[in-house]
Amino acid sequence: MRAGVLSKDAIVEFLNEHFINTWVPNSELGRVRRLREPIAKKREREGDPFDTTHPLAQTIIKGQKAGSKKGSPVDSYIISPDFELMGKKQVRELEVNAGPGVLSPMASYQIFLKDALAGKEPGLGNIVLTRDHPSEEVLDVVRTPTVGYLDYTVVVIDVTSFENGGTLTIDIKIGRAGGDGEFYLFDEDGELSIDEEEPKDALTGTWGEPGDTLQMTHRFDRGQVFRLGASGYWDEGEMCTNAFQARISVESVEKPESM
Template identity: 35%
Template sequence: MAQLREHGFKPFDRTSPLAQAIVKGWKEHSPADSLVLSPDLELMGRLPVNDRQPPYNGAKGYLLFLQESLDGKLPGLREDVPTNWDLLLETAVESGAMVDDGLRVALTDEHSEQEVLSVFRTSEPDARNYTIVEIDATAFEDGGVLVIDVWVGESEVSGSFDLFAGDVMELGSANALISARDIPTNQREVVKYPFDQGRIFRLGAIGNASENGKINGFLAKISVAPASTKNSGN
């Protein structure tokens, strides 16, 4: 270092306003950062080269980054805002982007697996406000194994899923053929129910009663496995 000083080298002054702005904006271990600074050396935007993900990738993305910086939107500097899942999912239902009633799947040999994407809501203990999916498996005259692979969304409410016979009038866990109870957020569970002849089922999805007024999404993959697997233990 002494020899460098002798040749006129001046070490970087980290106490200067410019240096402080750069230190504040740079991301550790990033090989290169794009920083936008105001005339007063206030940090207005940051774009680490390794994090150029949509919408900031490519030339248009870089222009968007610059424009948002000039507009005071602080790209790359804002803390993540938690998603308001209640608002997001209710809006999706109201707009028709997601459906929570009249859900039905018909399974056949040619189409033995189908998916349902919908929502469930929490309810008072005696209300039983199920989201219902009708499952038509009458095409399987010799029966089979109904397989329901369900994934619960990211909202902060767990979900329970009850499978009912198609002719059951009073819906409730006591009358369910099989259930998957209290599946946590962002988790999945698989339930299987063997049946001897083609029939109609109803799948009811509902939120934890202790969290009234909440909503969450779910994805159910519903299929029928061959009757030969009923006693296979799989």
């Protein structure tokens, strides 16, 4: 955990009172790179090893790398009795003081718990859109493929609550670092092929250069699950990594009133 976060008594009190069952310092699991060597020496000196091979520790380590939102100093995980990661939420998303029209921390966390228990895997790369929450933003990266034409960063988009369908819009902003970006939308069963320059199962797609703003739209007639596949361009001549930000939203179709 970052000292700056844990030095705020209100945050610590808030988490301990409402949410936290077990504190596991990030440093113990090797998340803080600069502390890995000092902690290893400390363990050796004090004879107090921390077993990072334990299934619980491995699940938390997996959670640190999961999802589109990475890097939070404090994460909350839902883990099953079989050590399966069911959901992840950043503590910074739980505002201590909710304002008018904003869900309270307890209500927000309750939705998180319900989504996890319903198998929606909140925070693990899945975007769950509803009529009450019709848009969400993700920030991730694209990389130059080392094998094949595409190396996908995948965002799962769940729009099953829109039973009558709607229009899915994805607004993309590519970072200004080196490397072009390619973006393809697939349905749940579509093959994310790496052997085709333009995957045949893609419903729609677009590409752009650093700094470009792009948009993809797709009309669907029933609630379903999509996958957004983002990749760097294969013929860059060198390895490149670039960021992208995507705002994913749905405009619903109203069910016609019966006569």
